[in-house]
Amino acid sequence: MIVRAMEKGTPLQKLLHTFAALADLGQEIADTHDFDEKMRTALHLVQGSLGIMRGALAVFEPETQKMKFIAARGMGENLPSDVKLSSEETSELLGRGIHTLTRDDEAPTLINFILNHQHMFDFSRIDLFVPLVVRGSLVGMLLLGGKATGEGFSAEDCEVICAMARHIGVAIQEHCSFEELQRRAEENRQLYEEMRVIYRDTVRAFAAAIDCKDKYTQGHSERVGKYSEIIAREMGWSEEEVEGIAVAGYLHDIGKLVVEKEIINAPYRIDAKQSSELNRHPTVGYEILSPINHPFADIPLSARYHHERVDGKGYPEGLKGDEIPLVAKIVNLADSFDAMTTDRPYKKRRRMEEVVEDFRRNTGKQFAPEVVVSFCRALLREMKGETRRHLFIKMLGKDYVEQERIAPLLRELIEDLESGALTARVGNA
Amino acid sequence: MAELATGSPVYSRSVGDLAVVYAGDYLNKLSGERIERECRRQLEAGCRALIINFRETELVNSIGISILLGVIDAAESTGAQLVFADLNSQTVQLFEMLGLTRHVALAKDEEEALATLAEFATTSRAAGH
Numbered sequence: 001m002i003v004r005a006m007e008k009g010t011p012l013q014k015l016l017h018t019f020a021a022l023a024d025l026g027q028e029i030a031d032t033h034d035f036d037e038k039m040r041t042a043l044h045l046v047q048g049s050l051g052i053m054r055g056a057l058a059v060f061e062p063e064t065q066k067m068k069f070i071a072a073r074g075m076g077e078n079l080p081s082d083v084k085l086s087s088e089e090t091s092e093l094l095g096r097g098i099h100t101l102t103r104d105d106e107a108p109t110l111i112n113f114i115l116n117h118q119h120m121f122d123f124s125r126i127d128l129f130v131p132l133v134v135r136g137s138l139v140g141m142l143l144l145g146g147k148a149t150g151e152g153f154s155a156e157d158c159e160v161i162c163a164m165a166r167h168i169g170v171a172i173q174e175h176c177s178f179e180e181l182q183r184r185a186e187e188n189r190q191l192y193e194e195m196r197v198i199y200r201d202t203v204r205a206f207a208a209a210i211d212c213k214d215k216y217t218q219g220h221s222e223r224v225g226k227y228s229e230i231i232a233r234e235m236g237w238s239e240e241e242v243e244g245i246a247v248a249g250y251l252h253d254i255g256k257l258v259v260e261k262e263i264i265n266a267p268y269r270i271d272a273k274q275s276s277e278l279n280r281h282p283t284v285g286y287e288i289l290s291p292i293n294h295p296f297a298d299i300p301l302s303a304r305y306h307h308e309r310v311d312g313k314g315y316p317e318g319l320k321g322d323e324i325p326l327v328a329k330i331v332n333l334a335d336s337f338d339a340m341t342t343d344r345p346y347k348k349r350r351r352m353e354e355v356v357e358d359f360r361r362n363t364g365k366q367f368a369p370e371v372v373v374s375f376c377r378a379l380l381r382e383m384k385g386e387t388r389r390h391l392f393i394k395m396l397g398k399d400y401v402e403q404e405r406i407a408p409l410l411r412e413l414i415e416d417l418e419s420g421a422l423t424a425r426v427g428n429a
Numbered sequence: 430m431a432e433l434a435t436g437s438p439v440y441s442r443s444v445g446d447l448a449v450v451y452a453g454d455y456l457n458k459l460s461g462e463r464i465e466r467e468c469r470r471q472l473e474a475g476c477r478a479l480i481i482n483f484r485e486t487e488l489v490n491s492i493g494i495s496i497l498l499g500v501i502d503a504a505e506s507t508g509a510q511l512v513f514a515d516l517n518s519q520t521v522q523l524f525e526m527l528g529l530t531r532h533v534a535l536a537k538d539e540e541e542a543l544a545t546l547a548e549f550a551t552t553s554r555a556a557g558h
Binding site: 021074147 | 458490492493494495496498501502522523527528529532
């Protein structure tokens with residue numbers, strides 16, 4: 001805001017100039033986002049409103065009990081970067097509130113802070129001092145040197161300075177509150193990250209515990225988690241969802257913890273009764289997982305439905321197609337893929353060509369076509385060297401995932417699934 | 430002319446160890462800081478007398494006043510002479526009210542400012558300064 005001078009030196013002219021400075025200060029505090037810049041401008045406005053030659057503005061840091069200077073004009077080289085306050089000085093300034101203190105004041109009004117820092121007041125030729133106190137907190141101080149007119153500060157000048165100091169004090173306090181809020185938000189973020197790590201580690205420990213029960217399938221849960229993660233990422237899921245499905249994969253067999261070890265480790269094909277016992281594990285897994293408040297809500301569902309088939313011939317409920325949650329369809333494929341590609345007590349792992357052929361044969365029966373396509377695409381992209389991480393190779397071995405033989409089969413399967421030829425065939429069948 | 434990184438340039442010219450800096454139409458924070466930088470640059474380069482020409486200046490706000498106080502301080506600390514030239518009547522009144530005119534000479538125009546400084550230089554030499 002600009003005030004045009006009217007009559008030379010009239011009180012009205014002075015009042016208007018001061019009022020304009022106050023209005024500019026309010027606007028500056030509201031509009032400027034850069035705190036340091038805001039404070040520099042605030043100091044300009046205080047000095048410019050009354051023609052004050054020297055000025056400095058400091059922010060109080062409660063942790064260090066220091067007044068740290070953030071803006072200064074005309075103070076020369078003598079102004080220190082900060083001033084340490086004793087607890088008595090802090091209390092004294094707090095008690096004063098926003099109040100101008102001049103060095104010409106009578107002795108009883110001279111406070112210890114001025115007396116203790118006499119050298120700074122002398123060297124920097126500071127004539128007036130205002131502690132910035134907002135809502136009972138000391139937030140900073142304003143130091144001012146002489147007026148360009150050579151006159152002392154009048155009572156009206158002090159009123160104007162106090163009014164501006166209140167604005168500045170509130171701006172400092174808001175900034176400090178915002179910084180504190182940011183600090184706490186960062187602490188919370190770090191805490192959340194740590195909790196995520198703990199959660200993931202706990203889940204992995206559970207997965208290891210589950211797999212320990214089955215001496216033939218050690219690492220199975222972790223691999224299912226990783227394959228599920230690969231499929232979900234290929235399907236374009238968000239990172240949070242990908243992390244969630246990885247956990248779903250780790251825990252999909254948690255229900256096996258209540259199945260007898262002899263059944264799980266039977267080195268022969270289990271009988272119907274044993275099979276019935278084993279087939280309880282999805283429901284039991286759901287019961288274990290559902291009371292827990294997981295970051296990814298579908299984790300219990302993946303445990304419950306990972307043995308469902310899209311043709312309705314799975315268990316425990318015989319759900320069909322879209323009745324099966326997608327998370328369970330993904331874990332189902334990951335689970336089956338790991339079962340086919342690892343040695344079991346009663347059979348050796350299949351060759352990769354056979355696995356791809358199994359996918360072809362069972363898409364639309366056991367497996368959901370969209371999940372098979374995503375899995376094949378992810379595998380093909382790794383074979384072609386389009387991915388940074390070689391997860392399949394790490395888990396299966398380089399020779400097993402041999403590009404020349406497998407890539408054409410995968411391409412063909414993807415084309416058939418994308419064209420709908422395979423699903424039409426499945427539908428007709 | 431001193432071309433600054435952003436915004437409109439600050440025009441200045443040097444006459445021996447004297448420099449004339451031209452203020453823009455509105456002396457606010459942005460333009461004021463450019464002028465202050467240019468004045469300080471001239472003083473650091475050894476300029477002994479500085480004229481700020483306010484021919485184009487219609488308005489000066491509180492930030493502009495503070496910045497000009499900074500220029501006055503810089504000039505005083507280097508012992509350089511400072512003259513404000515070609516101010517409109519409102520700006521003169523504002524400067525008088527706030528005491529700037531106690532620290533700088535005012536001149537009707539740039540020519541008068543140059544003459545004032547020449548006279549001062551002659552007087553100083555005669556006085557053996």
